[in-house]
Amino acid sequence: SAVISQKPSRDICQRGTSLTIQCQVDSQVTMMFWYRQQPGQSLTLIATANQGSEATYESGFVIDKFPISRPNLTFSTLTVSNMSPEDSSIYLCSVRCGYTFGSGTRLTVV
């Protein structure tokens, strides 16, 4: 199974600012997935990130708000842009290899 290092583990941000979350995988993977878990809720897929192409976003999520980079087969970033308190959530990355997840980023927007 792949091992994913995700950072930051948590952050408190002012509204209107942006935060970039990083995920590093210990092996090469074709696809990486970004999920959001709102307080007390289940996980919802934000987008699927392939290396060398634009990410595919799920309904309700747009690139301007959640830009994703995938510069190589072991790394991806998710940016939460122009944040508001409604963006306060746990954000997790995941890969199919072993169906593993990163440790999550707890974001609080004040």
Added chain:
Amino acid sequence: AQTVTQSQPEMSVQEAETVTLSCTYDTSESDYYLFWYKQPPSRQMILVIRQEAYKQQNATENRFSVNFQKAAKSFSLKISDSQLGDAAMYFCAYRNTGTASKLTFGTGTRLQVTL
């Protein structure tokens, strides 16, 4: 679209006892994957067990086993000899077999383990 339903928001079990968490799903596919994930307060999503739909044999991982009823679209998780460390949110998830397929999660069941 596939849906996953967990009808038990909370469950409680005494230490060393057995508990079963329920999950049902809806799909028109014949081949797919089902998962149980554990999320402790640390928020890490930990894969507990996985089942391929084409396999009739129920998956087992140590104290964790599933009862997979394909015709009924039911996928319950049994935890035997419950331990305090089993206390967590448990999420049932579904995935199609396509390479780009995402995980679809249920709403979760919070498991409490009491002494």
